[in-house]
Amino acid sequence: MAGSRGEFSSRFGFVMAASGSAVGLGNIWGFPTQAASNGGAAFLLVYLLLAFLLAYPVLMAELILGRHAHSNAVRALRQVSPLRNVSQIGALTGIVGFIVASLILSFYAIVAGWMIAFCLSAIAELAGARAFANWLTSFGLWRNLLSMLIFMALTIGIVSAGVKEGIERWSERLMPMLLITLLALVLYVLTLEGAMTGLEVYLLPDFSRALSPQLILDALGSAFFSLSLGVGTMLIYGSYVSDDENLPLLGGIVTLVDIFVAVLAGFLVLPAMYVALHNGVEIFTQAGALISEDTLIFTVLPQLFATMGLPGILVAIIFFNLMTIAALTSSISMLEVPVAYAVEEFNAERHLAAWMIGGLIAGISGIILLNFELLFGLVVTLTTRYGQPILGFMFCIYAGWLWRRDALLQELRKGYPNVERGLFWKIWPWYVKLVCPLIIAAIIGRSLFG
Ligand code: PFF
Numbered sequence: 001m002a003g004s005r006g007e008f009s010s011r012f013g014f015v016m017a018a019s020g021s022a023v024g025l026g027n028i029w030g031f032p033t034q035a036a037s038n039g040g041a042a043f044l045l046v047y048l049l050l051a052f053l054l055a056y057p058v059l060m061a062e063l064i065l066g067r068h069a070h071s072n073a074v075r076a077l078r079q080v081s082p083l084r085n086v087s088q089i090g091a092l093t094g095i096v097g098f099i100v101a102s103l104i105l106s107f108y109a110i111v112a113g114w115m116i117a118f119c120l121s122a123i124a125e126l127a128g129a130r131a132f133a134n135w136l137t138s139f140g141l142w143r144n145l146l147s148m149l150i151f152m153a154l155t156i157g158i159v160s161a162g163v164k165e166g167i168e169r170w171s172e173r174l175m176p177m178l179l180i181t182l183l184a185l186v187l188y189v190l191t192l193e194g195a196m197t198g199l200e201v202y203l204l205p206d207f208s209r210a211l212s213p214q215l216i217l218d219a220l221g222s223a224f225f226s227l228s229l230g231v232g233t234m235l236i237y238g239s240y241v242s243d244d245e246n247l248p249l250l251g252g253i254v255t256l257v258d259i260f261v262a263v264l265a266g267f268l269v270l271p272a273m274y275v276a277l278h279n280g281v282e283i284f285t286q287a288g289a290l291i292s293e294d295t296l297i298f299t300v301l302p303q304l305f306a307t308m309g310l311p312g313i314l315v316a317i318i319f320f321n322l323m324t325i326a327a328l329t330s331s332i333s334m335l336e337v338p339v340a341y342a343v344e345e346f347n348a349e350r351h352l353a354a355w356m357i358g359g360l361i362a363g364i365s366g367i368i369l370l371n372f373e374l375l376f377g378l379v380v381t382l383t384t385r386y387g388q389p390i391l392g393f394m395f396c397i398y399a400g401w402l403w404r405r406d407a408l409l410q411e412l413r414k415g416y417p418n419v420e421r422g423l424f425w426k427i428w429p430w431y432v433k434l435v436c437p438l439i440i441a442a443i444i445g446r447s448l449f450g
Contacts (some may be wrong), residue, residue, distance in 0.1 A: 005070065005344070006163025008240050014250060018237045019257035020171040020329025021228045022152040023178070025111060027258065030222060032202065032266035032344035033292035039210030041203045044266075046210045048259055054439050055223040057253045057431045058392050059234055061399035063247050066238030068411040070339045071224070073097050073232035074229050076239070077394075081402045090402075093394045094232060098338040100387035101231035102357070105334040106364040107379050109155070112327035113147030114298060119320035120147075122305075122313050137302065144369050151324070155331040159339055160354035163240050167332055174325045179261070181322045186267045188315070194278030195280040202270035217446045220439060221385065226258055228389035230395065236340050246416040248424040269296070276304035295333040335361070385447045393440045400433030402408060 008014040035043045069076035074097075077090030080086060121136035137141060158166045189195055209215070241250065273283045273290065281303040285293055291300050301319065305312035335358055342353040366373045399408070408429070412419045419425050 006167075006240055007242060008168050008237075009164055009416045011245060011250065013164075013172055014237065014245070015253050015257070016175040017167050017171040017329075017333070018234065018250075018254045018402045019261075020175050021237065021333030022226060022254060022258035022330075023175070023261045024226075024228075024326050024330035025108070025115075025323065026222065026226045028265040028323060029270065029293050029297050031262040032269035033290045033296060034219070034222065035266055036202050036270050037290050037292075038215050039208070040201065042207040043219070044203075045205075046216065047223070047262075050216065050220055051223045051227070051259055052254055053431075054317070054436060055227045055229060056251060056441075057428055057436050058224070058229050058396060059227050059255060060248060060251045060428060061395045061432050061436075062229065062232070062234035062239070062412055063238035063251050064408065065395065065399055065403075066235035067241050067243070067245075067247060067414075068407070070239050072239070072338070072344050073235045074341055075344065076235060077398055080398050086402055090398060093391060093398070094341075097230070097232040097235075097389075097391050098251060098341050100383050100391060101233060101334045101337040101388070102361050103364070103379055103383045104231065105155075105331055106361050106368060107376060107383075108331055108334065109148050109151050109329065109365050110144060110369060111294070112151045112324060112331060113144065113149075114198035115152055115320050115323040115327060116146040117143055118298065118302065119317055119324060122316035122320065126313050126317070136274040137298075141369060144372075145366060147357045148369065149362060150367050151327070151331070152358055152365070154328055155335050156354050156358035158328070158332045159358070160351045162350060164335075167336060170332070171329055172435065174329050175345060178322060178325045178329070181318055181325075182261065182264055182268065183347055184218035185315070185318060185322070186264065187269075189268055189271050189275060192271070192275045193277075194275040196274075197277075198271035198274030199267070201274065202266050213344050214446075217443055221389065221443050221447075224388050224392060224443075225384050226262065227255065228330065228333060230391035231334070232391075235395075236336055237333065239340075247412060248416065248419070248422075248428075272301060272304060276300055276307070279307040281307065290400075312415050324380040335415070386444065389440050389444050389447070393437055393444070396432050396436045396440065400429065400437070405429065 008017065027379045035047070039046075063083045065076045065080070066073070069079055074091050074094030077094045081087055090158070117136045121133045124133035124136060158170045160166065190199070202403065224230060237412055241247070277283045281300060283300055285291055302316065305316040308315065335354065338357045339350065342348040342357060343350050368379060369407070409420065409425070412425070416422070
């Protein structure tokens with residue numbers, strides 16, 4: 001079985017693909033403002049700790065389950081136990097996982113399409129096509145549909161080329177590009193007037209804010225989204241890792257890259273917001289909080305770019321290109337989940353499976369766009385606030401309670417012969433068994449009961 005499946009050809013390829021999945025829109029449009037509004041450097045520290053205390057163990061559960069089975073989530077969870085009921089619930093969890101992954105992709109593709117539209121708009125502006133540039137930045141059904149379809153076609157094109165030729169090759173190209181672009185933008189923005197105030201706001205530590213229990217639960221929820229957990233993306237990427245790789249190390253690197261990019265994005269976004277303020281752009285909501293998420297990306301930053309003249313247009317092209325890349329390396333991991341399932345369980349041809357499933361997801365995105373007010377927020381909430389944590393909980397139960405400890409150990413030993421002597425084996429099994437399910441239950445409880 002394993003021989004006929006794809007496999008990452010190198011450690012670098014896996015790290016780029018998995019951190020590409022993790023690093024996405026969430027890192028750039030969510031994290032920086034969340035940090036700045038909630039204790040600055042203190043929040044960074046708390047977040048770093050939380051990512052390693054909760055998100056990393058769940059990531060490891062997915063990677064180990066995937067590598068052990070060398071197959072999709074449905075089969076991997078089905079195999080964990082010989083008991084019929086446990087096996088059936090496992091398969092069901094895998095199926096719900098790929099449905100949730102597809103639904104996340106259906107809204108993600110819409111937002112990523114806007115990034116493409118804003119990038120194209122800046123190019124059109126440069127070419128003097130004003131009217132077209134305006135059309136691309138105004139919220140309308142055709143603009144939304146078209147840009148979503150372009151983004152989905154890119155995603156499908158990469159996934160249909162396969163694990164090595166598509167996902168690995170493109171992640172290896174796009175991720176270094178993303179890091180270099182982000183770094184270049186940070187350095188440029190830091191030279192502008194007002195930037196240092198933003199930096200202060202971003203980094204000034206305030207522990208009283210960063211330690212509130214409510215905030216910690218919210219941060220845990222975003223760590224889950226940020227590391228692409230619960231829906232089987234990391235499981236399927238883990239299933240393409242060779243047996244002689246040290247999984248705890250690989251998982252640690254992916255977690256660190258994800259956090260690093262989120263923190264680095266703060267060095268861009270916060271200074272940019274205060275440069276905007278300096279240039280007369282409003283950056284606070286009526287309640288006095290920093291503007292965040294879509295309004296930040298599609299209103300505040302474009303207003304800032306508009307105040308900068310020609311350099312502003314170039315920065316806009318580079319910035320929205322960066323956002324598109326971040327989204328693309330994430331979306332391919334989402335599409336890979338159902339595609340791998342179709343290829344492995346039904347012997348579907350990869351090209352066909354990618355185009356058909358991708359087409360179906362684009363159809364769902366279309367339905368969301370036609371009923372935007374009603375459906376968009378609903379799909380986001382259902383998948384990210386409930387779907388991901390509930391499925392993450394199930395992964396912990398399968399890895400922590402239902403899988404035999406000796407089988408687990410054997411799997412880890414493959415690429416890490418002395419694993420029993422390391423810290424990982426002393427802590428992780430307990431963590432994934434007791435601590436993670438409890439914390440995730442608290443997150444779900446907070447989503448349910450406020
Ligand atoms: N980790 C991505 C981000 O931070 O934007 C989002 C994501 C990717 C969520 C893949 C879920 C997923 F399966």
